[in-house]
Amino acid sequence: MSGWAAVLAVAALETAAGIGVLAALGVAGTPVEVARRLGLAPLAGMALAGVLGALLAFAGARLGLPGLVALAAGALALGGARLARRPRGTSPTRRPGRPGARELAVLAVAAATILAVWVAAIAGIRDRPLAEWDGWAMWGMKARALALLGADPAVFASPAYAHLHLEYPLLLPALHSLPLQAAEGYQSNTVLLSCLAIGLAGIAALWTGLAGRVRPVLLLPFLAAYVAAPAFFVQLATGYADVPLAVFLSVGVACAARWLARDRSAWLALATLFLAAAALSKNEGLLFAAAAYTGLLAAGSGRRRAVLASAGAVALACLPWRVFVEVHDLEAPDYRLADSLRLGWVLGRLDRAWTAGQELVDAAVEPRRFGLLLALGVGAVAVAAALGARRLALFGGTFFALSSAGLLWVYVLTPYDLRYYLFTNAERVIVAPIFALAALAPLLVEETVRRLRAEELVAGRR
Amino acid sequence: MARFLGFDDRVWEEMQRTVEKGERYAIVAEGERKDHVVTYATYRLLPGIRVLDPVEAEVVFYYHVDDAPEPCTALGERVCALERTVEE
Numbered sequence: 049m050s051g052w053a054a055v056l057a058v059a060a061l062e063t064a065a066g067i068g069v070l071a072a073l074g075v076a077g078t079p080v081e082v083a084r085r086l087g088l089a090p091l092a093g094m095a096l097a098g099v100l101g102a103l104l105a106f107a108g109a110r111l112g113l114p115g116l117v118a119l120a121a122g123a124l125a126l127g128g129a130r131l132a133r134r135p136r137g138t139s140p141t142r143r144p145g146r147p148g149a150r151e152l153a154v155l156a157v158a159a160a161t162i163l164a165v166w167v168a169a170i171a172g173i174r175d176r177p178l179a180e181w182d183g184w185a186m187w188g189m190k191a192r193a194l195a196l197l198g199a200d201p202a203v204f205a206s207p208a209y210a211h212l213h214l215e216y217p218l219l220l221p222a223l224h225s226l227p228l229q230a231a232e233g234y235q236s237n238t239v240l241l242s243c244l245a246i247g248l249a250g251i252a253a254l255w256t257g258l259a260g261r262v263r264p265v266l267l268l269p270f271l272a273a274y275v276a277a278p279a280f281f282v283q284l285a286t287g288y289a290d291v292p293l294a295v296f297l298s299v300g301v302a303c304a305a306r307w308l309a310r311d312r313s314a315w316l317a318l319a320t321l322f323l324a325a326a327a328l329s330k331n332e333g334l335l336f337a338a339a340a341y342t343g344l345l346a347a348g349s350g351r352r353r354a355v356l357a358s359a360g361a362v363a364l365a366c367l368p369w370r371v372f373v374e375v376h377d378l379e380a381p382d383y384r385l386a387d388s389l390r391l392g393w394v395l396g397r398l399d400r401a402w403t404a405g406q407e408l409v410d411a412a413v414e415p416r417r418f419g420l421l422l423a424l425g426v427g428a429v430a431v432a433a434a435l436g437a438r439r440l441a442l443f444g445g446t447f448f449a450l451s452s453a454g455l456l457w458v459y460v461l462t463p464y465d466l467r468y469y470l471f472t473n474a475e476r477v478i479v480a481p482i483f484a485l486a487a488l489a490p491l492l493v494e495e496t497v498r499r500l501r502a503e504e505l506v507a508g509r510r
Numbered sequence: 511m512a513r514f515l516g517f518d519d520r521v522w523e524e525m526q527r528t529v530e531k532g533e534r535y536a537i538v539a540e541g542e543r544k545d546h547v548v549t550y551a552t553y554r555l556l557p558g559i560r561v562l563d564p565v566e567a568e569v570v571f572y573y574h575v576d577d578a579p580e581p582c583t584a585l586g587e588r589v590c591a592l593e594r595t596v597e598e
Binding site for chain 2: 179196236
């Protein structure tokens, strides 16, 4: 089987698993809703397979193709059983009015932009090998090792491989290893195609996850800005983990925000799965997930017990990997969080935060990397905070502020030369929080518009 | 990838053929690019498993090393493989 065919076959199985997840969690309560929310299924299946793969790696095992088939069958059975227990009938849906000529023009331009970027991305990645250093040396190597050997401690806990960041969790290598197992021979391009599949599944999930709450005429242009930000597909084509992490985080915070905007608890359950996947994608993922949960706790008054349960589930999913890291004494050379307690030492390095902050801001506002994403995200939070959707604004603002502060703290703690460290990763580490904030923007704007209209109505009646 | 790094791909094919699945190998490299050689080996020589200590290895590669021990089978210019029996 070619790399393309293997990636498609694995994505189909993951989509089947994702359908089961949506039904089992109650995100889709009827067959009609399953069809309507199908766009969430591929990424939900990838998150489930990835989390399970990362957990199995802790035990020295791997999620092979038979395991993925069993996972899909199990999830479908569970979801089917839940659907069968529900009363017949469909949930009420708001039928959107017919779009006017101006709305149609906006939709057409946004859809054409998304299509053009997708075609360009697929054309660019189609035959491209893994060429960037960390792409093959770290992510490609781990995916290939998992595919060929399983999570053998002779590789994943060995000092001979210690320079390849063995302390990073194994969700993405586990996902990439699935098509590598199905493909005939090894082609490094398969890893990039697997990244591309995650990217495309993420866009579909964002569209489907927000479509019920945000009008298409608002949502599609935001998604076009998200997809067209050069960092998205350019960095995806390196095989690095930053954009896949950004995808899981974006959909996670979008689902959490939907729950915060008074939607069913099933959306928080789905957010839990995506935030667990983000936390297991890369070390920073845990920081960003913690920032998201702090935002939810700040904004979710009256529903904090549910937030704590969700955060606890993510912590549980991450715990085995932390145990693995401790048991095998895997070093994290980039920084040690425990150094935060060395007060004298930390105080002497606080000036690094200023330098790092300047560098991160410079990278974040670079239009050739992020387009208008940061302006859209920050603007949406500011507008929502000022005009109405304050809970959502508090969530988005807290998430982004804490994520950024956490990144700055890493630059304070790192033993590396600051300039060198910033040069090697500043433009990558900010990808996930910026894209995730931008994913919240359409909901923030829509909820603000809704509240303003409701206030106008009330004022009109008086 | 080998060509991108400036390595001779045929040499690496020979090295790959020398290591079986799960077999332990060590790589002794010298020169300015020895770190690149070692990192590329961990990727390219899978499903062979790298070990740090040549004493634990069933195959030891000498890459651009002067005075490699005999009998080291030549795989390319200044690259050779020494197969060993490892006592358990």
